[in-house]
Amino acid sequence: MATVSDKPRTQDVIRVSRDNYLSAEFVQLEKQNLWPKVWQVACRAEQIPNPGDYIVFDVADESIIVVRDKNGESFSAFFNVCPHRGRQIMEGCGHAVNFRCQYHNWTFDLEGKNVVVQDKEDWNGTLDCENIDLHRVKTGTWGGFVWINMDPESESLEEYLSPVPDYLDPFEYENMRFRWALELHLPCNWKVALEAFMEGYHVAATHTQLLPVQGEDYTQSASHGKHAHFGYWQATQAAGTPSPRLKRETPADTRPGVIEFFRQMEEDFAAIFTDRDFEAAKKIMDEVPADADPMTVFGMAIELGRRAAEEEGCGYPPNLTPEAMFKAGTDWHVFPNCVTLPYFDGAVWYRARPDGDNPDKCIFNIWSLKRYGPGKEPKVETEVHEDITGKSFGLIVDQDIANMKLVQKGMKSRAFSYARPNPVQEEEITNFHRTLEQYVLGQRRP
Incomplete structure (x- = not known):
């Protein structure tokens, strides 16, 4: 030790x-190079105890929906932004059977998949080649916390936290x-x-x-x-x-x-x-x-x-x-x-x-x-x-x-x-x- x-x-x-504390430029660089790259605590698991329970975690300019999956044993997270016009979809915390954008009723299931586009026929099939699902965010759990990482290429939570669990797991x-x-x-x-x-x-x-x-x-x-x-x-x-x-x-x-x-x-x-x-x-x-x-x-x-x-x-x-x-x-x-x-x-x-x-x-x-x-x-x-x-x-x-x-x-x-x-x-x-x-x-x- x-x-x-x-x-x-x-x-x-x-x-x-x-400047690490006072610089407006440093704030912008944190938004670009820090918060999207690190594992962060989004919530305690106890805050979303049941399948379909969710919480919105905001950091810098990003907003993330964290939801307990239907099986009740795992968690998913998505960028909290509708691919239609960019409105944030959910606020606060609660229970959901789906995520519905209240601007134009675009709706997503708890897996982030788009299930409803209001008047979809207006696009004459062109939306079929677009990615109109919610963008997934990496999740992990340790210590009763739900962690998120916005970088799909990031190291695993286990690698990131090491050696903290060796000291704190007991x-x-x-x-x-x-x-x-x-x-x-x-x-x-x-x-x-x-x-x-x-x-x-x-x-x-x-x-x-x-x-x-x-x-x-x-x-x-x-x-x-x-x-x-x-x-x-x-x-x-x-x-x-x-x-x-x-x-x-x-x-x-x-x-x-x-x-x-x-x-x-x-x-x-x-x-x-x-x-x-x-x-x-x-x-x-x-x-x-x-x-x-x-x-x-x-x-x-x-x-x-x-x-x-x-x-x-x-x-x-x-x-x-x-x-x-x-x-x-x-x-x-x-x-x-x-x-x-x-x-x-x-x-x-x-x-x-x-x-x-x-x-x-x-x-x-x-x-x-x-x-x-x-x-x-x-x-x-x-x-x-x-x-x-x-x-x-x-x-x-x-x-x-x-x-x-x-x-x-x-x-x-x-x-x-x-x-x-x-x-x-x-x-x-x-x-x-x-x-x-x-x-x-x-x-x-x-």
Whole structure:
């Protein structure tokens, strides 16, 4: 397992041009060279659970219909455009027996085949040699997500994602379901929004309330092809104890700190860890003595959460050993536009997309996932906020959004030419732009 242990040489440190975030030309090049070429998360499979259920996924100028096939086991996707006059056919999500363009009633079955042309005889047979079916888009599934790729010559999803599944499969994302779902329209570039969750370097300054019970907050990061992750592989302090930055003594009784850690994560975020984990953690007051060492205390909180999950019929991922959790680390960037932080009982997943041609705007999804017993998952509708002014989404998200807004404004200063990612803790960002520039520009910037 690759981690970062040595300080990189000066020549290894990347500088990220502000044009990657601010340039209207870069937006256009992304539309040409990035979004049509990469595998992207279109939706969770649970969003279209029944045959004929569909959802429309929009990115840049493209709109894609994703539908669960009649057999209920697989998915199809099509460009959401009628070959007659170019009208988009479907909107939002729902259930369909066919796809009908409401402009002139041209109709397509769930396989994308044209089945109705209104007054077809007017063409006097000339349409018979035209391709008037919907154009198919490649699909794949992994982790409970439906992925799409608009490039018919692209590599397979398995090849594209490698080696991410080797690290994250033990968490069984496919057995998680929505706890809540947000779609936020933010006043920043999609990369600014995503990068707020691609490093732990910001925790000490942005989420200061966590430090008394965060434990170790110094991270290491590593890249794996297109993708990258960070973790706390050299941690000296367990969660529930003060960050070493605070230079405080570790309390003799760390049980209250562990409970406070889970409380903060539940009440201020309600993601990664679950409400079930918080309730279970409270039981450590009875399960471990006050003088137990910090790792034993936090380990018992995890064990109690596992027991609670099994008691509720949620199960525990059988391949998620302590070694597998350690190897996976804390946070993964899945190129280009997703970030996830997993835990055995839940996870958070972020997805960022451009919002039109304006480099100062993006659409940002936050999905809190949780393991539920069979049939016990809630019916969750995505909460959409096209204007976030004056709104709160929990303390932790609010703190991150505050950074996004000010980063987007600050980068426009004539005093700022490029970002300087931390070479130890921000390799996710460094690797992101290495890969992004190769796609978008065809080469790395000098």
